[in-house]
Amino acid sequence: MAQIGQHQFKLxxxxxxxxxxNTVHDWTTSEPLDYLSEFADAIRFGETAGLLSRADVGRxxxxxxxxxxxxxxxxxxxxxxxxxxxxxxxxxGSADLLKLSADLAEAARATQLTSATQLHRSPKVPPQVPxxxxxxxxxxxxxxxxxxxxxxxxxxxxxxxxQRVKSCPSCGWLFLDVSKNRSRRWCSMDTCGAVAKSxxxxxxxxxxxxxxxxxxxxxxxxxxxxxxxxxxxxxxFNDIMYxxxxxxxxxxxxxxxxxxxxxxxx
Ligand SMILES: [Zn+2]
Numbered sequence: 722m723a724q725i726g727q728h729q730f731k732l733x734x735x736x737x738x739x740x741x742x743n744t745v746h747d748w749t750t751s752e753p754l755d756y757l758s759e760f761a762d763a764i765r766f767g768e769t770a771g772l773l774s775r776a777d778v779g780r781x782x783x784x785x786x787x788x789x790x791x792x793x794x795x796x797x798x799x800x801x802x803x804x805x806x807x808x809x810x811x812x813x814g815s816a817d818l819l820k821l822s823a824d825l826a827e828a829a830r831a832t833q834l835t836s837a838t839q840l841h842r843s844p845k846v847p848p849q850v851p852x853x854x855x856x857x858x859x860x861x862x863x864x865x866x867x868x869x870x871x872x873x874x875x876x877x878x879x880x881x882x883x884q885r886v887k888s889c890p891s892c893g894w895l896f897l898d899v900s901k902n903r904s905r906r907w908c909s910m911d912t913c914g915a916v917a918k919s920x921x922x923x924x925x926x927x928x929x930x931x932x933x934x935x936x937x938x939x940x941x942x943x944x945x946x947x948x949x950x951x952x953x954x955x956x957x958f959n960d961i962m963y964x965x966x967x968x969x970x971x972x973x974x975x976x977x978x979x980x981x982x983x984x985x986x987x
Contacts, residue, residue, distance in 0.1 A: 728756040730769045733908045735897035737770040738874035742801045748893025760790045767866040786863035800874050828868040831861035
């Protein structure tokens with residue numbers, strides 16, 4: 722896998738396990754750029770995703786882990802396979818489930834229970850829960866980040882939230898769709914969504930025949946009586962016939978708005 726230098730991690734996944742899977746540039750290419758070039762990148766990711774505290778980061782940076790970066794990449798590939806199988810409605814491979822189970826057992830061995838009162842700053846205000854479970858650096862050593870990712874991934878896989886996991890059709894990143902009507906399509910509207918939007922708008926605009934004396938606008942074919950439709954300049958895009966309609970389009974945004982509106986099922 723190709724690798725790049727220091728990268729600013731974007732947390733588009735909405736969950737640390739999904740954000741970890743998204744630490745490559747694009748999963749749809751055969752040779753994705755890997756944002757985890759070295760173990761230090763993984764530590765930066767862990768801090769950005771909230772999986773490592775600043776103290777953890779300071780202590781991990783003083784260590785020289787052997788083979789941990791490779792194990793992290795293997796875990797990433799394993800989790801991606803499992804989530805992709807789930808998304809396609811298939812059962813994950815038994816070898817993959819056994820591997821994740823073994824990782825989970827390793828995470829459990831590195832887990833400690835801590836009394837919440839020991840951590841709470843004000844003894845006058847009681848903590849909300851009496852105990853806290855934590856994978857500690859003392860027990861996990863170099864594997865701290867990896868085991869915390871394992872625990873987060875398993876927590877997601879055994880929860881209802883798995884039903885909201887989606888894959889971006891453009892880059893293959895995974896994300897949790899927490900929108901009310903579950904309509905989120907892209908990992909981010911700033912990247913893949915914006916590219917797709919401008920690509921569609923551009924293609925339709927380029928295809929539309931020029932209209933004399935009127936600005937371009939689009940009306941879905943089904944909304945126009947056949948006789949009137951026959952007199953209008955038309956363009957086919959994504960197997961939907963559009964006609965230049967009566968509504969004036971004053972901007973690119975308005976153009977995209979109409980295109981989107983008339984493409985939706987009536
Ligand atoms: Zn994407």
